[in-house]
Amino acid sequence: MDSFYRAFEDRHRGSRDLIKGRLGKYSPFVQPLAALYPGAKTFDVGCGRGEWLELMGDAGFAATGVDLDADMLEACRERNLSVSQGDAIEYLAKLDSNSHALISAFHVVEHVSFEQLKRLVTEALRVLKPGGLLILETPNPENIAVATCNFYIDPTHQKPIPPLLLSFVAEHAGFDRVKVVRLQESATLTDAQAQIHFMNVLGGVSPDYAIVAQKEAASTEGAFDDAFEAEYGLTIDVLAQRYETRIASSLAQIEARVQRAEDTARQSGEQLTDELHSLSEQLQLAEERYQRAEERYQRSEERYQRSEERYQHAEERYQHFEERYQYFEERYQHSEERYQRADGRRQQVESQVLEMQTRLEQTEAMLHQANAQLHAVYQSTSWRITRPVRGVKLVLKGQGKVVFKVGAKRVVQRAAKFGGKHPWFRRLAVFALNRVPGVKQRLIPVVSDTVHLYRPRPEVAPEGLSPRAQQTYAALAFAVKNYEKREEG
Incomplete structure (x- = not known):
């Protein structure tokens, strides 16, 4: 056979680790056997990739195997397992009697004819030691999905x-006891509380099973009793019973809900009958009240007609007053606009006056402070004492002319101030200067720096300003007069 079957096994049977994990389910049978025959020989019919041979070696047995497929045996040789290529059943027939502790065949019996199966079982009974075990694993046709579909995925399967048939073959061959071990079922379905559905009944039965048959079981003194008495896997009977139980429980719940609904409906019907009787009485009372209401309505209708007439008259009066209101509203809007414009102009003027007043007060304060500081300097003893020294200093620096000019300028300025206070002196000075025009022209700048002639703008009639503007105007005029007086003084 070419490499097709090994590739097929790798795809559909599973990895080595997966298969070794599944084969661990036989440990309840293998452990007491290893204690009974430590280091004994085992033989695996159709050993394949050698997963079972590895487990037997780990358990302390001397494991050998035979298979027809050279590619499958290559995987065994890579792991130094003891294997041979050939017909495994013929090889089994040549083994010595009572020489092996365990004979196994995993997924082999479904590949051979029924006559070869019977020969395999008969030869295994001969080769096994007393208390030895025969393990035959195969797909479980109790699983409907396996029996109708999955079994035929492998083209080498026969049927x-x-x-029950495989168990009977072992019993008929002479094995003392045979146990059916169902395998690889879903872990969730093993929980007795799990919900079972119809598809679980069809495909939830253990997909594989094995028979474990023992030769001369009495010789083992009960070492395997626990393993043979335990139950393994899931049968279709168990799943069907759990499914029927769930359906029956669901039907009972539905019937209970239907019964409760019927009781509720009956109670509701009785309640509705009572309510209908009560509604009938209420309807009778309502009809009587309706008659009385109808009479009151007729009277109300008559009063409404009279009210309608009065309303029409009031409506006409309202229209008249509405027209007058519109007229006065327009006049009010016009007056309001004029007032807004006038108020805007008033606010603008007041703002400007306040700004001018503030600036004037600031200027007056600064000027007053400067004059005070300058007057303090000029009146100080140090300034008078050092006056000759400053003059000498200027002369020594070659600025004698400057000293003379400064002194002359002060004399002229003081004369101008004196003339401002005494008109007769001013007329005399003007008369004298008119005689010397050149000197007059040179003295005019000096005199103008000393005498500030203030010519106020023509007064604005206070009656044209608002009361606040008039107050501001009066304050400004008073401040200007005080300033002129201080300058003259």
Whole structure:
């Protein structure tokens, strides 16, 4: 056979680790056997990739195997397992009697004819030691999905073998006891509380099973009793019973809900009958009240007609007053606009006056402070004492003319101030200067720096300003007069 079957096994049977994990389910049978025959020989019919041979070696047995497929055996040789290529059943027939502790065949019996199966079982019974075990694993046709579909994925399968048939073959061959071990079922379905559905009944049964048959079981003194008495896997009977139980429980719940609904409906019907009787009485009372209301309505209708007439008259009066209101509203709007414009101009003027007043007060304060400081300097003893020294200093620096000019300028300025206070002196000075025009022209700048002639703008009639503007104007005029007086003084 070419490499097709090994590739097929790798795809559909599973990885080595997966298969070794599944084969661990046989440990309840293997452990007491290893204690009974430590280091004994085992033989695996159709050993394949050698997963079972590895487990037997780990358990302390001397494991050998035979298979027809050279590619499958290559995987065994890579792991130094003891294997041979050939017909495994013929090889089994040549083994010595009572020489092996365990004979196994995993997924082999579904590949051979029924006559070869019987020969395999018969030869295994001969080769096994007393208390030795025969393990035959195969797909479980109790699983409907396996029996109708999955079994035929492997083209080398002949036909599925039911557990009862395989068990009977071992019993008929002479094995003392045979146990059916169902395998690889879903872990969730093993929980008795799990919900079972119809598809679980069809495909939830253990997909594989094995028979474990023992030769001369009495010789083992009960070492395997626990393993043979335990139950393994899920049968279709168990799943079907759990499914029917769930359906029956669901039906009972539905019937209970239907019964409660019927009781509720009956109670509701009785309640509705009572309510209808009550509504009938209420309707009778309502009809009587309606008659009385109808009479009141007729009277109200008559009063409404009279009210309607009065309303029409009031409406006409309202229209008249509405027209007058519109007229006065327009006049009010016009007056309001004029007032807004006048108020805007008033606010603008008041703002300007306040600004001018503030600036004037600031200027007056600064000027007053400067004059005070300058007057303090000029009146100080140090300034008078050092006056000759300053003059000498200027002369020594070659600025004698400057000293003379400064002194002359002060004399002229003081004369101008004196003339401002005494008109007769001013007329005399003007008369004298008119005689010497050149000197007059040179003295005019000096005199103008000393005498500030203030010519106020023509007064604005206070009656044209607002009361606040008039107050501001009066304050400004008073401040200007005080300033002129201080300058003259």
